[in-house]
Amino acid sequence: MYKSKINYQRATFLTSAPDIKALPADAGIEVAFAGRSNAGKSSALNTLTRQNSLARTSKTPGRTQLINTFSLDDQRRLIDLPGYGFAKVPLAVKEKWQKSLAEYLTKRTSLKGLVVLMDIRHPLKDLDQDLIQWAVDSKLSVLILLTKADKLASGARKKTLLEVREATLAFMGDITVHAFSSLNKHGLPELEQVLDLWYEAEGAAVTE
Ligand SMILES: Nc1nc2c(ncn2[C@@H]2O[C@H](COP(=O)(O)OP(=O)(O)OP(=O)(O)O)[C@@H](O)[C@H]2O)c(=O)[nH]1
């Protein structure tokens, strides 16, 4: 098993920011979780940090409307971004939070890597592809997590994983793809290993 170098359980809530002006100082290293509404971003953060209610989750898409920041230590932060692609939200609200999302992604210097979460049953929708291409063009490292992997049997899960890996070659970037489940913790060691690398705290190799 992979032993992570960073103690993700130590994460503490910092701020909920309506726009980037309200974020903590733009120093150190940030890793942000992005994806469609309901993809499982907040759940994945809670799984990573072994805290059930650090990030608020919901059956109702559009739960996370602010940029929520969590501290790992004085140099490292995790970010829970508002989801995109959810139609049933008042336009004014949607525009406001999509704007703060775009602002965060384009202006935040400490942003080192983007975790893009997609439901394994509906991967690579248009907005996901736009986000991944933008991240690659911006020289960000990308980790794709195919979430809710528990919803598929292992054969179908592996098939989708290979298909998505193949499809992401076209983006010509630094992209890693793993299946993930917050329900049964599938893919958690892989997530920790990639984050350790981005946070410049590489741990021991995965040995099985
Ligand atoms: N079966 C299963 N359900 C999951 C998993 N991860 C999340 N869910 C469910 O999916 C729903 C959405 O999860 P959230 O973590 O709130 O999703 P989000 O991406 O943060 O959503 P927004 O904040 O609205 O953008 C909740 O009902 C979760 O319980 C998983 O790994 N397996």
Ligand SMILES: [Mg+2]
């Ligand atoms: Mg959320």
